[in-house]
Amino acid sequence: MIISSRPEIKELIPYEPGKRIEDVKKEYDLDKVVKLASNENPLGPSPKVKEKIKKHLDDLAIYPDNKSTALRDRLSHEFDVPQEEILVTGGSSEMINLISEAYICKDDEVIMGDMTFPRYKQTTIMMGGIPIEVPLKDFRYDLKAILDSITDKTKIIWICNPNNPTGTIVSNDEFIDFLNNVPEDVIVVSDEAYREYVTKDNYPHNTHELIKDYPNLVVMRTFSKVYGLASLRIGYSFASEEILGEVNRIRSPFIVNTLAQAAALEAIDDKEFLKKAYDVNVEGKEYLYNEFEKLGFKYIPSETNHIFVDVKTNGRELFNKLQTKGVIIRPQKENYIRVSIGTMEENKFFIEKLKEVL
Numbered sequence: 001m002i003i004s005s006r007p008e009i010k011e012l013i014p015y016e017p018g019k020r021i022e023d024v025k026k027e028y029d030l031d032k033v034v035k036l037a038s039n040e041n042p043l044g045p046s047p048k049v050k051e052k053i054k055k056h057l058d059d060l061a062i063y064p065d066n067k068s069t070a071l072r073d074r075l076s077h078e079f080d081v082p083q084e085e086i087l088v089t090g091g092s093s094e095m096i097n098l099i100s101e102a103y104i105c106k107d108d109e110v111i112m113g114d115m116t117f118p119r120y121k122q123t124t125i126m127m128g129g130i131p132i133e134v135p136l137k138d139f140r141y142d143l144k145a146i147l148d149s150i151t152d153k154t155k156i157i158w159i160c161n162p163n164n165p166t167g168t169i170v171s172n173d174e175f176i177d178f179l180n181n182v183p184e185d186v187i188v189v190s191d192e193a194y195r196e197y198v199t200k201d202n203y204p205h206n207t208h209e210l211i212k213d214y215p216n217l218v219v220m221r222t223f224s225k226v227y228g229l230a231s232l233r234i235g236y237s238f239a240s241e242e243i244l245g246e247v248n249r250i251r252s253p254f255i256v257n258t259l260a261q262a263a264a265l266e267a268i269d270d271k272e273f274l275k276k277a278y279d280v281n282v283e284g285k286e287y288l289y290n291e292f293e294k295l296g297f298k299y300i301p302s303e304t305n306h307i308f309v310d311v312k313t314n315g316r317e318l319f320n321k322l323q324t325k326g327v328i329i330r331p332q333k334e335n336y337i338r339v340s341i342g343t344m345e346e347n348k349f350f351i352e353k354l355k356e357v358l
């Protein structure tokens with residue numbers, strides 16, 4: 001190649017999303033395909049949100065509010081956090097990029113779990129940092145081992161809580177104790193994409209209250225999962241003014257569009273819909289646990305909308321077979337798969353096809 005790109009990006013490969021429903025239908029000549037691969041809300045968004053979006057169609061020619069003022073104001077009231085400590089971004093994905101771009105210098109070390117959301121590692125490599133992947137312990141983030149991995153070069157620690165793909169959590173006491181032991185010049189990011197699905201009460205639900213005591217903490221949340229707005233690309237973070245100030249220096253303007261801002265505002269208010277999404281998830285989870293037990297499969301009890309399952313055969317092979325039957329799941333390493341919890345109808349279709357291919 002004549003044109004040289006940054007050497008750091010040479011080992012990165014483009015993101016490969018799972019096949020789309022339409023493609024699988026075509027490829028295997030199927031009428032019905034169920035996708036349980038990307039942890040989306042099977043109910044879609046709240047009907048109120050859909051109505052709200054229609055009201056903003058005339059705004060499309062106008063650049064959106066770059067500061068998402070109304071939404072930040074709403075979040076400020078909801079969580080009792082000053083607006084200056086809230087940032088709205090194009091999903092958590094944009095925030096992962098921004099934190100990485102603003103802080104990771106060449107050869108900085110960045111710590112994460114060894115089975116977790118892959119984007120933390122990619123942005124680390126992209127910035128010339130060194131990913132330090134700390135093995136999970138019993139499929140959970142091992143905070144003790146992470147503390148032991150901190151060096152003078154550590155810049156960021158990513159804590160995916162609950163963790164994708166294993167569905168496990170770090171408890172409130174564990175997290176506070178951890179924060180008390182992390183040096184103040186190391187950023188701790190709590191990625192809480194699935195927080196609304198957590199059923200255990202020892203989960204740190206109030207991390208937004210910790211920003212004032214721990215100015216090195218960043219809390220990331222998203223409207224992509226329980227709120228069913230993955231396609232609109234919107235999420236929010238809490239962090240100190242200092243950190244958000246640095247991030248804002250490099251943030252592209254107008255990433256979060258007007259429809260997304262309006263939808264998010266409406267979504268926060270529809271508590272009934274949230275409750276329904278939570279209940280459907282709990283019900284589906286119990287059903288799938290039960291079916292896995294009958295099949296003799298071990299699964300990791302999940303605090304999210306997906307389950308990490310040992311299918312006693314190669315995960316990728318099972319994934320391929322299920323796909324020909326019209327079910328898309330996510331293969332994991334070795335004998336594991338990750339399956340998103342769908343509507344009861346989708347869950348039953350998945351179990352039916354699973355039994356067929358076994």
Ligand SMILES: *Cc1c(COP(=O)(O)O)cnc(C)c1O
Nearest residue numbers: 091092093117164193222224235
């Ligand atoms: C889905 C997911 C995200 C990304 O969410 P967006 O807000 O859609 O960018 C971030 N972190 C984890 C752990 C996720 O599973």
